[in-house]
Amino acid sequence: MNWQHGVTVRTMGLQMMSMKQNRQWRFGSWVGSMLSVCCAFAFILLGLTTATAEAASASTTTANMMSGTEGVLLAVLGQEPQRRGRRGSDDDADEASEDGTEKSGADEDEAVEEEEEEDPDTYLALTNATVYAMTGAVHRNVTVLCKNGKIHEIGTGVQVPDTAEILDVDGYRVYPGLIAVRSSGILGGGDPSDSSDVYSMNLTLALAAGITTANTGNLAAKLTYGTLEDMVQKRNLFESLRYSSRNPQGKKSVRDGLRKVRDHLRDVASYEEEKRDNPDAEKPDEKWITGEYAKYMRLIKGEAAAEVDANTVHELIDLCDLSEEFGIELVIRGAYEGWAVAPRLARANVSAIVTPRDTVNANPRSNRPSGSTIENAAILYEHGIRLTFMPVGSWFGSGTGISMGGLAGRDLQHLPMEAAFGVRGGLSGEAAMRGLTIDAARIMGIDDRVGTIEVGKDADFFVCDGDPLHYMTQSRWTIVNGRIAYDKDKESLFEHIRKGGDVDAPPPTDHWPRRLGQPW
């Protein structure tokens, strides 16, 4: 083991959360080497700033420089250390990395129990909480006790263990963590547990938006700041389907493929029947069921929903027909003309990922209702269609990412505002919040773990200073898997905005030219 990095990490007050031992040290080495790189880099940067800013500071001693550097890194990385025991063993970790699969939490726990002792339980207690559970209930002045990342107890008179970390959330609202049904650039590509920088700024920005779970590359992942543990929640969320009238051949091949698979399943059923009387019955060939056919098989068997882009009335109707013919569950992305065929969509029992702010003019060459309307979300919801939201995006980036270009309010950073535009069109606030939490979880098939605040579910919370659909509401704390992943006051990004809840809070001191030794 590399003790040096271990020491560095501990003195830095870094959270070394329970990763598998082997990974932890590997990660430790990574942090260590990054630190040395950062030190060198920050040293140069500080030198530059000093040179351009103020000649007097240029004579600052190296020691001061170093302490400045440490300050930089602490500000970037430093949160209160949260200690959790390590789980698993080297063997475990190696297995996981070799076969590239992640074991589910339950399996992992079993494996752990077999091999070594369980770590002491970790508790987090939110006290004086007003809990918007998204089950229809608002619990006032309760304690939410979380144990090992799960919600353990909610109520008054909850016995909080001595070892619990206590977070007094008096005056704030506690919602389930928000769920982004599409995301990009927040976690790494491919398998995010292999590729994510758990200290990336985009991750922190998404947490500041109240988001705790995101669909990244068709995989539901937790925004686990500072740790890779329990990041991946569910793989293969959807099967992507293309069914557009702009590609008639493509549509035909989808239908043909689905028919072939359906016929095959009938053949299999006949074979099973025949086999009872005739042991020599020939089993239908299954070797061809790969690629697209395997996808169609999953869809027809109901093992996954099809995610498909569709907007116009005729596209939507065609999809409903397809869904009903083959019994496929559909998640439609877009659906800006859904309002015009809402009863049809409802009968096909589709879900929709909508952007209430879509602005599409009516098609004057079409002999039917067309174009977008601000009432789309409300009309779909009235018809019982499950909804979630995707921000509209801007010139500087798609709505599913986070852009630092400055065009505010059109990406995941302000995800609740997209739902607020749904409210403009007549959607109830309750429905809008469901779309950001439990309904999004249902669409992604992860509602067994997230989306509401209930005992047994994951301890993912968006603790904010008002109604999330109000345009000035910000996250005070965002909690993922029972750990504080974002703390507005300890993170430099938004800490100065309405500090202490004061709308007239003074601005931060300007740091240009920035002087060494000044606080951030």
Added chain:
Amino acid sequence: MSEIKRLTQIPVLVAAIGLGSACVAGSAFGSSGGDDVLVLKVGKILTMNADDDVINNGTIVVRGTTIAEIGKWGEVDVPAGADVIEMTDCWLVPGLVEAHNHTGGSMSDLHDYVYLTNPGLRTLDTVAPQTPDVEWAQSGGVTSALLIPGSGTNMSGFGTVVKFAGKSADEAVLKFPASIKIAQAGNPEGYWWGVGRMFMNYNLRATLEQAREYNAAWEQYESGQSETKPLFNPMWDDFRGLYRREFVASVHTQIYQVVMTTVDMLADKLAIRTVLDHSTFDGWKTARLVTEQGDILTMNGPRQFHFDRTQRKIHGNAARWWQSGIRRLGVNTDAPVIPQHELSYQGAMACWYGWTPYEALRGITRVSSEALMVDDRIGSIEVGKDADVCIWSGDPIDPRSTCWIMVINGDVVRDARDELRRF
């Protein structure tokens, strides 16, 4: 069941939802200007006047195209035969005024990259009323906007203040010339094979100096100081109003070094009424200069935040201008960069990043009207001003609020309660 039959049911459904709002539907409306009387009875009037009066349970009476009377319910006589719109849960707010718009005309005329400075060009000729873009603007409660050319050159032409109403360009135009569009830096660099700030500043200054000389020559002649009548030159003639300070320079300027140049060159040395039109990135660091200069207005946007890498902080641009003492402050959309109907949402975002709602609303009504020098006509609800008002379901800055009714020049130009496909 045929699909057609189902589709025919939809308009009924949509209308039903539209009417299902908290607002109480009123009686007949639809005055057609002239001497018709329109009465609006609402729950709250945000006058946005100089005293910042707010009238709860208020009524306004519109005669012809202007506001004739304002008061509480019962204090204002409702003339017999007047059209009355009664929405007692709703707010009455001045029509929003956009200080930086490119969609009030033909988008294909946005850029004329002829020269690096194009003093003869003007948007007046491109005004297009009744386009889909105008309908979108109306849906966001925006009644007027400054239509200006793009920022591809250092000087791209004269802007026009249009109202989002009227069947012809003449009816739509409120003020021309209303501004000269100047892009100080941060786009014209792409002109031809590339120019830098030194040349751009030199060239812009040279153009403006020539225009100033033209104006001076005419003034000398008109005041009798000179016998020689100068030659009329259409390229320079519109600049005379600029130097008489009858309209402003809309300056595409951002980043503190560039904003400093704007303050120094345009506002101080050339004594032009200057509006800082983007004033983004860290432009707010020049707040002290702007305050000292005295008559500059700041219309911040479309970028509402700036990431300061040195401090690792995300600053709200409007909040930082405000906190640095700038009071004549508004926001803009730079439509279509941000769609025109999201002008109020720009205010919402400014607030998320640290500004305050009332100031944000003032910044897109009274202050933006002052910035365009049309505050004698629009921007607040006052007796004698144009009846350009909107009835909102609530706080106009809140994206959850709906602009139900828009009145321009005393006419109801939009009633969202009637729309089959509400924007």
